[in-house]
Amino acid sequence: MARLPGDDLLFARTYLTQDGLTIDWIADADAFWTMAVVAERRGAIVGFAHLHADPTPRGRNHKRPPADMQFVVATEMRGRGLGAVLAGECLWIADRLGLPEVQARVTSGQPAARSVLERLGFVPAAMLHGGAITAGGRPRHVIVMRYSAGPPAGGERREAGPRRG
Numbered sequence: 001m002a003r004l005p006g007d008d009l010l011f012a013r014t015y016l017t018q019d020g021l022t023i024d025w026i027a028d029a030d031a032f033w034t035m036a037v038v039a040e041r042r043g044a045i046v047g048f049a050h051l052h053a054d055p056t057p058r059g060r061n062h063k064r065p066p067a068d069m070q071f072v073v074a075t076e077m078r079g080r081g082l083g084a085v086l087a088g089e090c091l092w093i094a095d096r097l098g099l100p101e102v103q104a105r106v107t108s109g110q111p112a113a114r115s116v117l118e119r120l121g122f123v124p125a126a127m128l129h130g131g132a133i134t135a136g137g138r139p140r141h142v143i144v145m146r147y148s149a150g151p152p153a154g155g156e157r158r159e160a161g162p163r164r165g
Contacts, residue, residue: 033097037089039073039082047073049086053099066101066146067094071113083116091120095149102147107132107140114143122147 033055039047049071054064071086087104094102104122106113122145131142 035090035093037086037093039077039086041077045074046077047071047082047086049090051090051093051102053094053097064100066103067099069094069102069104071104071116078112083113084119087116087120091147091149100149102149104145104147106143106145108143109134109140114145117145117147120147 033053034050036048036050038045049069051067051069053067056064069087069090071083071090073083073086091102102122103125104117106117124143125146126144128142128144130139132140134140
């Protein structure tokens, strides 16, 4: 994948390259579920998303912590809806795995990514002022976005990701 802006990799657990994966999640493979969705165009990786979940319920209520999602789209492919497709696929996977919540983090320098998440049903849950520092040393606010897979107030279940036949 072509060189990406620094903000795009601030929260990366993994980074996909043309040669394959630089994998930081291998050490977690026994304890966590990690799924990746990859977009390829003419033999080149142009986007990816991953969902990282702890399958083991914790605490008195036996509730799972929220799954973590990230998506990255190559600069030349932005503005075409690919980010929404990749993130939607992760939500579809989360739904099929029965994961009740998914969270994603964006910085104040990523308004398009935040917009994609909001269109998919994510809502801001917290803001960490100056919570990330770019490679160039610039502080960025971090916005934690949450998606709840359960039924909304009206009782009907949300449809996550693209419709499947």
